[in-house]
Amino acid sequence: MNMTKTSTDAPLSKADATALILAAKAAHGLTWEAIAEGIGMSPVWTTSAALGMNSMPLEKAQALVALLDLPAAVVPALVAFPTKVWDQAVPTDPAIYRLYEIVGVYGETLKEIIQEKFGDGIMSAIDFTMHVDKVEDPKGDRVKITMNGKFLPYKAW
Template sequence: MTAETPLSKSDATALILAAKAAKGLSWEAIAEAVGMSPVWTTSAALGMNSMSPATAEALVAVLDLPAALVPALVAFPTKVWDQTVPTDPAIYRLYEIVGVYGPTLKEVIQEKFGDGIMSAIDFTMEVEKVEDPKGDRVKVTMIGKFLPYKAW
């Protein structure tokens, strides 16, 4: 990249992931340093959310990255992934959540448990209504057994 060519969100993500690995930092530690939640920080670092300028500056500082990354982190993301899109509105919204936060959840799960997945077989899910004066909320709780990948 030249000084005239701005970095893309995918360029910023690659640099962030490399710096995170080189420094041995967890998403939780990075999030604490920038004053945000681990899930949101991870999602933004993976290019699925935009950061405020102050948060972006804090992130590049904690990772010792160049200030040239700040505009990419502040830029509004295009939340696109390659999949067939469901058309039912309720299913689409869940699909959108997984599309936007799926890579984040994978990162956080593997950071906490190791290389593996959450079972969808040994699994429970609850949907609850949470009353809120600003509008009722949907609470989805998923609990799945962690299944480590095996080497042979």
């Protein structure tokens, strides 16, 4: 697979870098878990950064590029700070839609319980970790998503 760019090409966008990463991931037959292990980070964070929603520290970007045999031009795109924007319409992909559905049905419940336990504030999505696990079950395997974010109280001034 030849994914090289010449020095006269414009810098890669995060979307361009993501396209190259996805193509290399498929070509190498790697999972996100294997890629994350290869660069020493969690699968959720690695996937999010590879999809353009987080910036990578330089050494992790270089490790990802080396692991996937990508052109060096991908590194600056991975290191660049993202603009975290997503379509505001409800998505139609079933896996993503169900997460929206969970927030739609349980969002206010979660807010009430968080505020009852912690006070008026939010869970950080910056000081945050998330893990996705498969739980074997005789009635059908289960998806377990664990989110762990720092509580940030609202300030009065």
